[in-house]
Amino acid sequence: MTFLQFALNNVKRNARSYTAYLLSSSFSVMIFFSFAMFIFHPDIKEGYIVQTAQSGMLVAEYIIFFFSFFFIFYSISTFLKMRNKEFGILMIHGMSKRQLNGLIFTENVLIGLFSIMIGMGVGLIFGKLFFMLSGYVMGIPSLSMYLPWKAMILTILAFMIMFVIVSFTTVFFVKTSEVIGLLKGNQKPKPEPKSSLPLSLLATVLIGAGYYISSIATMRTVAIFMIPVAILVIAGTFFLFSQLSVYVLKMLKKNTALYYKRTNMITLSALVYRMKDNARMFFGVTIVTTVAFCAVGTVVSFTGTKKSEVTNSFPFAFQLTEYNAKGQSVEFEKDLAKEKVSYKKVETHTKLLPITGTSKKQGGFIKESAYNKAARALGYDTIDVNSGEAVWIKSSYEAAMNIQTPKSISTTKGQTFVMSTAVDKSVYSHNISVSYSNYVIPDSDFARLTTDHIAYITGYLVSDWEQTTSLNEEKFREKGKVELISRAEVFHMVKQMYSIMLFIGLFIGVVFYLSSVSFLYFRLFSDIEGDRKFYDAISKIGLTDQEIKKISSFQIGLLFFVPFIAAAIHTAVAYTALQEFFETSILGPSLLVIGCFFAVHTLYFLIIRSRYMSQLRGLSPFPK
Template sequence: MNFYQLATKNVLRNLRSYLGFYFSSSFAVMVFYMFAMFVFHPTVESSTIGKVAQSGMKVAEWIIYLFSIFFVLYSVRAFMRTRKKEFGVLLIMGISQRQLNLLLTTENMIIGVGSIVSGIVGGTILAKMFFAVGAYMIEMREPLTLYLPWKAMGLTAGVFLPLFFVISRILLLFIRTEKIAAFLQGSTKSRRATKPSVALSLLGSALFSISYLIMFLTPLNDVVIILLLLIILSGIYFFFNQISVWPLYLLKKNNNTYLKGVSLLTTTDLANRLKDNTRLLSIVTVISTVAFVTTGVLATDQSDEIVELVENAIFEIDYYSIEGNEKEAEHLELIKSTLQESGFDYDLKIMDIGVAMTYENFIGFVPIRVISERELKKHLPDHDIPTLDDNEGVLYLDYWNARWNQAIPEVLNLLDSSKTVKVQQVKQDTLFNDRLLVVNDQTFKQFREDLVEATMYGFTYPNWKESLDEIERLLLKVEQNAPSYDNEYYIYSKTFDYFIISQVPSLHLFICLFVVVVFCFAAGSFLYFRVFTDLQDESEKYKALFKIGLTEREMRKSMTLQLAILFFLPFLVAAILTICVMVILWKYEVWDAIGPTLKTIAGFMVLQLLGFTIVRQLYLKKMMELIDTESW
């Protein structure tokens, strides 16, 4: 048997331990590869919504990749711990440090290459379904056909091969620092039950209380959010390291319960496991919380209200031209010719308006279009406007402000002017595609010298939802500007806004679901690796207990209870933290996502139960093989 055959046999011999790592890595590679196939698809590159999808999927790809770095590093290091005795034996038998390094690198590269190959094969098989679901969710008109994704294959192999190799080499640094005696000792830890600290437990409870008070009492900004994250992460750590141990410690004081059945064994083991695995349980909790919050928010249908507001806007195209705009005639001719050549019969209304800078909201000072009551009724005679006194106005919000219910001042101050307008009424429905302030004729005349004079050209035409392709080309030619106070022109398209608003939330949900599934798969894998890392030590303990009378049924009961708490305690903490976050979002009227989030948590609970059932079955089977009760 040569050296490379030895590496292959080592992988096969440890296949059960490697299996979880292999499948998790393959899954991450597969999702990365399918996103890459979508990004490089020729049809996606040729459409506007496809380019939006490309941007989102590129971000998701690299999130998965960065997470994979951490995941692979943790997983491979966990495997190395389980094989310390094996390394010690090899060193005693004369293997050199260089040969040991080569052996481990070869083994890890076998698993890595296998994960990449199976991930690419699996992604290719599922590509058609992935394309169909993706195109449906973002309402792409052209179907996404299969193609030969050389770029996607090259990118996937190009980023994951170095990842497996580099991490293999990094782990060798930890091995070189170990002595042979430490290798032979293996991963055994001397465990000693300790009383949890009252001070640290109180500190952990205080951190959670402080974070909750900050969320409710302090306006959120970047600094506050970062501070909150640090406080919550610290609180999670102290919860698993100290607070969660208290019920087990108090249980020991109750002899009637503690000395009954397998309670003594389970309680002692759990207290030690919670302390030993504090960092792991904290990581799993954070990952699960991020998954719950993200999915819960994106599962909330936020677009329906905005879509309705967009549909109710009067004009399909609004073109605002500030006085002195040299491109006005060119742009108007371009809009007209585009609609005519595409077979859309349009009507045009031209209105004299002014532009003013007024109140400040979360994005800065807000430009508002100002129109006189007479001018509005001249072009829209059927529209009802309440009677307005001097210096009074009716404010029509754009659909974004209407949806987010931004606070509107009772009095609007024109910047660089002493003139003010009292807001008599705020209309939550949209009139134009932008914010519009309607004042009476006298007020408009008084304000005219302080307003930037402009003209609004409103185009209406039937079947506007069918004009997306033409509008995309038009906006590219007009070189659309962001709405501003000092732009010479600005163009709004109801068609473009409608499709972006209706499709982008679906796109975000589609992308996020895959990323979240990868995260949750990895969270379950972390726990899988942890319990199998301690498998040999646990089997030795149960062998000794079996000799003194512990039955197989009692062993299974103790193991199941310990696994259940390790799996579901982080899930419970993550669920509670997620609900707290949803309450905060609801308080700030950002999202009412409590209902969808509870459904999301219930869905993940089903997946968690499935994962727990599989891991429990594998764990108990392997443990019983190692204990081999029939041989006693």
């Protein structure tokens, strides 16, 4: 038998442990390869939406690659700890340290090759389906299948370099200086888990502080608070599992009424050790699962509220703005008639003047009667303005950024208006880059304003506006002279953008989630030999099969659902800060995302629990 054959046989013999790791790695390779196939596709044409999709997939490539590196690094180090006894036996039979390191390196590279081949193979098989889905999401014709040699080279090089680096690094995790330590494996006597009250309290303080800052975040501050909150919550989560959980369990053990009830003595005593041993794993799974929840939940929330957001930002189905001259509205209405589009129009005009007292150098002034006419047509509240006062009509961007209302504004011709109030809902659409803000003033004050710059605005109300995308005519868009804003066109573009975000975010979220549940799988089956001895011992002191099954199920459930619940709470708090970006509630989409993950997680738990109990029964002689 050659050294390579020996390494290959070792991989086969450890197939049970490697299965979840191999599948998770293969899935990461498949997603990376599929995105690469899209990025390098020869039929990709120029276009804002397609270029955005390519950029999004490129960012996803980086995220998947770097996360896969840490996932593989953790997984391999876990496997090596499981095989300490095996390595000790090999060294007793004459294997040198160099040969052992070579064996570990070869095995890991073989697993990497299998993952790459499986991932790319599945990616090629389902490549056409991926192109159909991506084309449907972006509203472009389905891309044809091709030989993706550039994507193949990129995937092979990226993941082979990753596996080689990780394989070379992880050989140092095996301490071969003491063979007796390797032979004992993971069955060394464990000291009584210790916990610190100050560190336990610190966990509560850190998480509480992170939650509080999230709750007071606004759209202007959320970007500033994001990193500090993440640091606080991550640090607090680490101490939550490594200190606070152990401290609480040890306090429960002191409650004799609870501790001596039925099998609680065994359950609580085992939980103290299990929580301490799995603290880092719980911490890692919680953080990874939180990222998965937030990635999917964010894009689902944006997608679910896109129509209401567009409707609020663009109150009219069409808005035609003519600068300094009228006439184009008649031509546009002829086109509406040709398409048999029924409409109701609202006309007004805005006087543009240079102003001071605000960050904008120019202001658009609308008379009160014209504004109220448009407001009544849209179902908005009307306003009442006194002489010498003005009402600031905030754009959706200005309202979202919570820009402070100025006390007064003045025109360059000496006319001053005291700002009475501000209205968050504008009756007209305004681009973020527009150089002026709008103000409503009394009709008498409006008549006294003199300027050569006038914007004539015609708003069109259309009931079935989503079907009017064919009227997005470029002839009504001439910079500085005429501007046409179509709500249907904007909505179609926004829908495409959010669909791309959902498409990419969903895959990233799934990669993160599969990795997190793989961590749980690794940990559960790495402890199966110790669990077998534990259940053998307690079965001899009289515990029934049903009691052992109950204890085992509770501990497995704890392993699966404690990180999930912690991640769900972290995500719920993150959604409170995310709500600042929306005018409508995102509670529904948020609950949908967490509920779907919970259903999948429960199903996975039942499958793994059944498999674990089956293998435990096969290994252990306790009553069946």
